[in-house]
Amino acid sequence: MKRVGIPIAIVLLVSLSCVCIPLLPQPVSEPETDQNGDWRCSPVPDAFQESDLVGTWQARYFPRAVTDTLTLREDGAYRQVYKDDLANYYYTSPWNRWYVEQRPTGTLYLHLEGMRYCLGTDEICRRDGGGGGTHPYHDPCERITIRNMGNEVILVAQGSEGFRYPGIESVPQGILLWHMKFNPEGTDSFFILQE
Secondary structure (H helix, E strand, C coil), X not given: CCCCHHHXXXXXXXXXXXXXXXXXXXXXXXXXXXXXXXECCECCCXXXXXXXXXXXXXXXXXXCCEEEEEEECCCCEXXXXXXXXXXXXXXXXXXXXXXXXXXXXXXXXXXXXXXXXXXXXXXXXXXXXXXXECCCEEECCCCEEECCCECEEEEEEEECCCCCECCECCCHHHEEEXXXXXXXXXXXXXXXXXX
16 A cells, blocks of 8 residues: 555545534533533623512413412512412412512522412412412522422522523513422423513
8 A cells, every 4th residue: 555545545534524514513502501501590680779670570370371460569568469260260469578688699589478389289379378388499590499488489580681481572671580490390480570
């Protein structure tokens, strides 16, 4: 075998690989996930103030049949109006207390005393006194488990930068309120400020 054949084979191999490489799918790095594919929440906007939470927020659990509406007032009171047309169940809370907790990680928790957790089962949603009870809940931002919400529901306030989710086209104020859920693989649900 002649020595001339080896360099030609290498040149052909390198040429073919250069032609093929751009045709291969390129990995895409989504801003809302980390290198493990886990959700990484965006912080609320830098100019965030608690008053940005004042207003009417709504979540839809099933297409247009179930709505959960929270009206937050500036005086620290809120009201929940839950409508489930499928089960013919409707609930309006009295005015209860809400407050914000700044976590060491930068995550913001919105505490809603007496809120009914209606993302899960009817039993929890209809629980006297409201709250999530002693069931463990997954925090999607810190990726920790909250062992006991007791007589309140905790929502995670997060920014909408880089946020993409089916059915959510716009996010007023750049803030979402995210329901904690029974397990990390459970259904996502967000409260969106209504304009």
